[in-house]
Amino acid sequence: MTESVRTPVGAPAARVRGRVPLRVGPVSTVLRLRPLVALLGGLAGLLLVFACDLALGDYPISPLGVLRTLFGGGDAGERLVVLQLRLPRALTGLLVGAALGLSGAITQAVVRNPLASPDLLGVTTGAGAAATVVIVTSGTLGGISGVVASLGLPLVALVGGIATAVLVGLLAYRGGVDSFRLVLVGIGMNALTVNATLWLLTIGETQDAGRAMVWLTGSLNARDWDNVVPVGLALLVLVPLTLLGSHALGALQFDDDTVRELGVPVNIARGALLLGAAVLASLATAAAGPIAFVALATPQIALRTAGTPRPPLVVSMVFGALLVVGADLVSRTLFGSLQLPVGIVTAALGAPYLIYLLVHRYREVQT
Amino acid sequence: MTASHIAHDTVDSTAAATGSLPGSGSSEGAGNRLRARDLSLGYGERVVVDGLDLDVVDGTVTGVIGPNGCGKSTLLRALGRLLRPKRGSVLLDGEPIHRMSTKEVARTLGLLPQSPVAPEGLRVADLVARGRHPHQAWYRQWSGDDESAVAEALSLTGIGDLADRSVDELSGGQRQRAWLSMALAQGTDLLLLDEPTTYLDLSHQVDVLELIGRLHTESGRTVVMVLHDLNLAARYADRLVAMSEGRIAAQGPPGEVLTERLLHEVFDLRARVIPDPVTGTPLVVPVGGRQSRGSESEDAGPGTRGS
Numbered sequence: 001m002t003e004s005v006r007t008p009v010g011a012p013a014a015r016v017r018g019r020v021p022l023r024v025g026p027v028s029t030v031l032r033l034r035p036l037v038a039l040l041g042g043l044a045g046l047l048l049v050f051a052c053d054l055a056l057g058d059y060p061i062s063p064l065g066v067l068r069t070l071f072g073g074g075d076a077g078e079r080l081v082v083l084q085l086r087l088p089r090a091l092t093g094l095l096v097g098a099a100l101g102l103s104g105a106i107t108q109a110v111v112r113n114p115l116a117s118p119d120l121l122g123v124t125t126g127a128g129a130a131a132t133v134v135i136v137t138s139g140t141l142g143g144i145s146g147v148v149a150s151l152g153l154p155l156v157a158l159v160g161g162i163a164t165a166v167l168v169g170l171l172a173y174r175g176g177v178d179s180f181r182l183v184l185v186g187i188g189m190n191a192l193t194v195n196a197t198l199w200l201l202t203i204g205e206t207q208d209a210g211r212a213m214v215w216l217t218g219s220l221n222a223r224d225w226d227n228v229v230p231v232g233l234a235l236l237v238l239v240p241l242t243l244l245g246s247h248a249l250g251a252l253q254f255d256d257d258t259v260r261e262l263g264v265p266v267n268i269a270r271g272a273l274l275l276g277a278a279v280l281a282s283l284a285t286a287a288a289g290p291i292a293f294v295a296l297a298t299p300q301i302a303l304r305t306a307g308t309p310r311p312p313l314v315v316s317m318v319f320g321a322l323l324v325v326g327a328d329l330v331s332r333t334l335f336g337s338l339q340l341p342v343g344i345v346t347a348a349l350g351a352p353y354l355i356y357l358l359v360h361r362y363r364e365v366q367t
Numbered sequence: 368m369t370a371s372h373i374a375h376d377t378v379d380s381t382a383a384a385t386g387s388l389p390g391s392g393s394s395e396g397a398g399n400r401l402r403a404r405d406l407s408l409g410y411g412e413r414v415v416v417d418g419l420d421l422d423v424v425d426g427t428v429t430g431v432i433g434p435n436g437c438g439k440s441t442l443l444r445a446l447g448r449l450l451r452p453k454r455g456s457v458l459l460d461g462e463p464i465h466r467m468s469t470k471e472v473a474r475t476l477g478l479l480p481q482s483p484v485a486p487e488g489l490r491v492a493d494l495v496a497r498g499r500h501p502h503q504a505w506y507r508q509w510s511g512d513d514e515s516a517v518a519e520a521l522s523l524t525g526i527g528d529l530a531d532r533s534v535d536e537l538s539g540g541q542r543q544r545a546w547l548s549m550a551l552a553q554g555t556d557l558l559l560l561d562e563p564t565t566y567l568d569l570s571h572q573v574d575v576l577e578l579i580g581r582l583h584t585e586s587g588r589t590v591v592m593v594l595h596d597l598n599l600a601a602r603y604a605d606r607l608v609a610m611s612e613g614r615i616a617a618q619g620p621p622g623e624v625l626t627e628r629l630l631h632e633v634f635d636l637r638a639r640v641i642p643d644p645v646t647g648t649p650l651v652v653p654v655g656g657r658q659s660r661g662s663e664s665e666d667a668g669p670g671t672r673g674s
Binding site for chain 2: 015016017018019021022023026027028029030112244246247250251253254255257258260261262263264265308309310
């Protein structure tokens with residue numbers, strides 16, 4: 001090693017091993033093969049599952065028929081099933097899954113803890129609690145219930161989720177946000193909101209409580225274009241914004257001093273990214289209820305598949321969409337008229353895969 | 368009470384005690400890029416550094432020494448804009464550093480914290496490349512400049528062969544070089560290092576310090592480093608700043624600062640100072656037993672011995 005220190009200085013810089021440049025004009029990045037393959041694989045899988053989601057069901061349509069209908073053809077029955085029933089539902093699933101995957105990836109990368117996710121930090125449950133308040137009290141309020149329930153519910157959930165996130169952030173703030181403290185406060189807030197929800201369910205009318213329960217499991221049943229458009233528009237704005245901010249994410253992986261030393265205003269960057277993640281998760285929850293496990297598991301699945309040191313954002317997004325659309329397909333087709341809520345299926349599909357990856361990884365380490 | 372008063376009180380024998388020391392007389396004032404004026408630092412209510420003035424002389428290696436808890440690391444963090452002063456200011460190129468943007472500072476001044484933490488599974492090349500962050504934007508993440516700076520940093524520290532390895536697989540010495548490479552890749556003229564040799568065995572300590580010395584001689588960088596080992600500090604620093612209880616007790620060339628008297632006053636250590644047989648710089652040889660526990664009355668004080 002002493003010898004190697006004496007390498008001549010100022011020698012023409014060679015290539016840096018393992019960092020293949022990809023440069024077009026002023027734009028430059030590092031070409032990473034494995035994440036790219038993971039991304040393309042995820043996109044292919046998503047396309048397949050999405051197509052199946054449009055084609056399969058009680059009224060099966062051939063893939064060609066689906067394609068024809070999407071481009072303006074098809075008979076009245078096909079048009080109704082594909083364009084009015086299945087497409088908005090599948091799109092909602094895709095958007096919600098993408099939002100949850102991205103939100104989870106950002107949260108885990110910023111907090112530097114694989115257990116941190118909007119589910120565990122109370123964002124999703126906060127949204128759920130707010131929605132439950134509306135569902136349970138709307139029955140007793142009579143007249144306005146219809147309007148509030150149909151128009152205001154997603155908005156209430158959105159506000160509830162963001163408010164919980166801000167509250168967690170404020171409670172955890174002490175001259176800076178310590179990751180560990182944030183997770184602890186988040187878990188506390190999570191318990192609090194879950195208990196509030198349960199309390200609301202017990203005091204509410206049985207019928208309202210039932211409706212609330214269905215919403216709380218996370219479901220894509222009967223999603224129409226009214227559900228797709230707001231989520232879609234919000235994501236159209238938020239996703240590019242978060243991805244632009246994600247350059248700082250690489251530097252945020254270190255301890256606070258190193259992060260600052262690298263020229264990143266650590267508190268502002270963390271706060272902005274976490275707020276973005278909270279808005280994404282709240283939006284998803286507002287559209288489809290709290291779909292469990294997606295935000296927690298997909299970033300870890302994406303990380304292990306792509307072989308990166310932190311959850312890859314775009315891959316997590318695609319995997320999240322794949323998981324939710326796939327879970328919805330399974331819940332619609334495999335269980336006949338039962339129609340399991342998608343939240344149950346995401347957990348059932350995602351959990352074994354995550355466990356497999358974890359076990360597999362530990363084996364690698366041991367050998 | 369100013370720092371120079373203290374210095375007079377404690378080590379009046381050293382010319383280095385006052386602000387007008389021989390080594391820096393000419394370069395004092397506005398010439399130096401990094402300066403501290405009437406700097407008071409602390410955490411919460413606790414004051415760690417009180418009313419300190421310091422000029423980091425351009426193009427030198429400055430070693431900051433002092434007993435545990437004297438405020439060395441705190442001073443370094445303030446110089447690197449990681450800690451907001453309670454009073455006074457740190458001036459970088461004449462401008463208060465806390466009014467500059469984080470990114471602006473990061474392009475001029477690099478700092479290696481005492482025990483930095485890297486995420487699990489991060490590869491050496493990616494760690495070092497992260498040092499380019501202040502020069503990058505979301506659309507420009509791996510420019511030609513970035514690549515040559517990283518390649519040069521890797522070759523300077525001699526860890527180019529390890530670029531593919533994961534940081535957590537490295538030995539302590541290799542890891543320290545990796546972090547040092549990251550600070551080098553940042554391409555700043557000013558480099559602040561907080562105990563760059565912690566946890567390293569002696570040969571690796573010497574390796575890292577040799578490397579720092581070469582950085583300075585070959586590319587004229589200004590280095591400020593906190594060091595625990597007085598002998599290595601004396602050997603590799605052009606100037607020493609000895610701190611005691613949040614103030615500067617003495618500063619100047621190692622030969623003037625590292626005296627038996629200062630060791631007694633600042634470190635409460637009875638020691639002989641002899642010329643290093645290899646370099647001629649001061650070599651501290653502890654007599655053993657803290658002054659307070661000393662039993663032999665004829666050893667009236669270390670000041671009476673040697674020199």
